[in-house]
Amino acid sequence: MSPVPPVLAMEQVTQAYSHPRTALFRAPGTFTVLDCIDFHVHAGEAVGLVGESGAGKTTLTRILTGMEKPQSGRVLFEGADIWQAGPAERARFRRSVQMVLQNPRSSLDPRMKIGTALLEPMRSLRIDGNHLDRLTEVLGQVGLDTSALERFPHEFSGGQLQRIAIARALMPNPRVLVADEPVSALDVSIQAQVLNLLKDLVRDLGLSLVFIAHDLSVVAYTTHRASVIAGGRIVETGPPVELFTRPKAPQTQNLVSAVLTVNSGLSGNAL
Numbered sequence: 001m002s003p004v005p006p007v008l009a010m011e012q013v014t015q016a017y018s019h020p021r022t023a024l025f026r027a028p029g030t031f032t033v034l035d036c037i038d039f040h041v042h043a044g045e046a047v048g049l050v051g052e053s054g055a056g057k058t059t060l061t062r063i064l065t066g067m068e069k070p071q072s073g074r075v076l077f078e079g080a081d082i083w084q085a086g087p088a089e090r091a092r093f094r095r096s097v098q099m100v101l102q103n104p105r106s107s108l109d110p111r112m113k114i115g116t117a118l119l120e121p122m123r124s125l126r127i128d129g130n131h132l133d134r135l136t137e138v139l140g141q142v143g144l145d146t147s148a149l150e151r152f153p154h155e156f157s158g159g160q161l162q163r164i165a166i167a168r169a170l171m172p173n174p175r176v177l178v179a180d181e182p183v184s185a186l187d188v189s190i191q192a193q194v195l196n197l198l199k200d201l202v203r204d205l206g207l208s209l210v211f212i213a214h215d216l217s218v219v220a221y222t223t224h225r226a227s228v229i230a231g232g233r234i235v236e237t238g239p240p241v242e243l244f245t246r247p248k249a250p251q252t253q254n255l256v257s258a259v260l261t262v263n264s265g266l267s268g269n270a271l
């Protein structure tokens, strides 16, 4: 029997731009943002991708979710290349891989009631039917009730809005959630609630989670396995506890000391 392929993967992905977006006065030349990247997530697995600003995390996310085509390499959904897929397979990929973004205030339209916002993916993905039962189900999965449906985004706290953004991502019944810095815009006091919700969804629904962040501690808390990206390359992969306790690559060591510095700063303030 052949082994089950990862639900979502990239193989040998390279992406280069003519010059970095930030370099206003630099002469044009090729700038490699991702360099021969292999990355995958299995069904029911939570995988982290951690790296400093500019490491290539957003570019990798855009390619993994099919928003951007890589210059070379392949993106595979259930073992099939998404850029070679026919319309039906492509539609299944688009339904099955959903994103949660950093800032729920900017990802939800302030003029749109929550009920309408939650139905938006069903409309854009052309999933027909009466979705009332689904609305009740996903709100329950994120710990909210149906009274949210008639309200507007400004009536909710940041943590509740991120729950709503997660509910919206769950509406099409995806297999994979790709969460790009999902707690970095939230108060520290409510970050753990959203991290726990993501962990519960992986455990209870068998979802796969790709968790992208610059903070190794939140990735370690949420995932089974994590990769460190730096300068467009994966420099280390392993169980998060290993990365924390025995970081090998210098870039991983920097991420560990960044966490330690923040924590000692916080405890210093508390004294």
Ligand SMILES: Nc1ncnc2c1ncn2[C@@H]1O[C@H](COP(=O)(O)OP(=O)(O)OP(=O)(O)O)[C@@H](O)[C@H]1O
Pocket (backbone or CB within 6 Å): 017, 018, 019, 020, 021, 022, 033, 051, 052, 053, 054, 055, 056, 057, 058, 059, 060, 214
């Ligand atoms: N479309 C583009 N054209 C040119 N350069 C780009 C483009 N997209 C990204 N870059 C550059 O590629 C590098 C990696 O960017 P990317 O946004 O993927 O990193 P990141 O790890 O997500 O950083 P951050 O955490 O700050 O968002 C940066 O130097 C960025 O300026």
